[in-house]
Amino acid sequence: MNAKGVAYENVxxxxxxxxTSAKVSFADARDNALLIPGRFxxxxxxxxxxLRLSxxxxxxxxxxxYPENYVPYREDSFLLHAVKRFLxxxxxxxxxxxxxxxxxxxxIGCARGDFLASLGTSYERFGLEMDAPSAAAARETGATVYAGDVETFTFQSGATFDCIVMRFVLEHLRSPMAVLKKLKTILSSGGSLVISIPNADSFERHIFGRYWHSFDVPRHFQIFSPATIRKYAEKAEFRVEKIYYSFVPNDWIGSISRFFNAHGWTRLARFxxxxxxxxxxLFFPLSFVGFLLHRSPRMTVILRAVERSRF
Ligand SMILES: [Zn+2]
Structure with missing residues (x-):
C-alpha cells in the first residue's frame, strides 16, 4: 500500500x-472522471x-x-430516463x-433495474447487482434481484436462463474468461448471451488516447476489440452470432470532460x-459516422453457446 492508501496489484x-509478454500503452494513467487518487x-x-489495466x-x-455518486447507481432525471429508454x-x-x-x-449488473423494467412482464426477469441499495431499488420493478458480484456469486444449482444480458460489466471484471465460462453453465440450451462492452478499435480511443472515456481508469480492467472478444468467445466455447455498434455520443463528451479534468479545468469538465x-x-453526427463505419466506442455482442455433441 502506498502513502495515499491505495493498494495495487500487478497483472x-x-x-x-x-x-506474459506486454507493452505499456500508458504509464501513470489516472482516474480523470472522479479524480480519486491513484496511478495505474x-x-x-x-x-x-x-488491453488491460496493470x-x-x-x-x-x-x-x-465506486463511490455513491458513481453514475450507474444514481437515479436518472425523468427526461434522461426517457431518453435512455428510447435509446x-x-x-x-x-x-x-x-x-x-x-x-x-x-x-447481470442491473443497477437500479431500469432495463429490466423496460423489458415488460412477458419475461420472467432476474437481476444481479453488487451495489445493495441499487439492488433494492431494482426489486421494486418486480424482478427477482440478487445482491452479489458475478465473479463470486453462486447461482442456484440447476438454474438456467434463456437470455443473459451484461451491459458494460465485462470490462470491470478481474477475469472475464472465468465469468464467461461460468455463464455458459447457467445458459439454457439454445440460450444467448448479450454483452455490451467498450470497443478498443473505436475512433474515440485513437483520438483521445489516455483520456478516452471508456478506459475509465481504474474501473475498467480489460478493454476488448471485435477481434479480442471473438477470441474470448472461442476460448469460452461460444459462437459470435452478431456484433452491433452503438451510435451514442457519450464517449466524445466523456473524453473531452476527462481531458479537462486532467488539466485542472474542472468546471469545464463538469459542463x-x-x-x-x-x-x-451536438456530438451525435460524429458518433453516427463511427456507427456507420463500425468504429464506434461501444458494441453489443450476441453469443450463443457452442453445443457439444453427446456422441
Ligand atoms: Zn493476450
Missing amino acids: PVCDLCGS GIVRCGSCGL PRPARESLGMY SAGERRRIKNLTGGRGRVLD FGITNLLLAA
Missing part, C-alpha cells in the same frame, strides 16, 4: 491468452493485443473507486428476437457531463 498474465497503467498483450486496484482498494429500444428488440419475447432473462443532452445532440 502479469493476459486473461485471454495467458501470455494500461498495457497491451504482446500476443493477442488485449497495475490495477487490489480488491481491498476497489470500493473507493435501448434496439436492445429490447434484439432480446425479443432472440427469445420470442418470453422466458427467463437475467440482467461536459455525459448526461448533458444538448451536447449529446
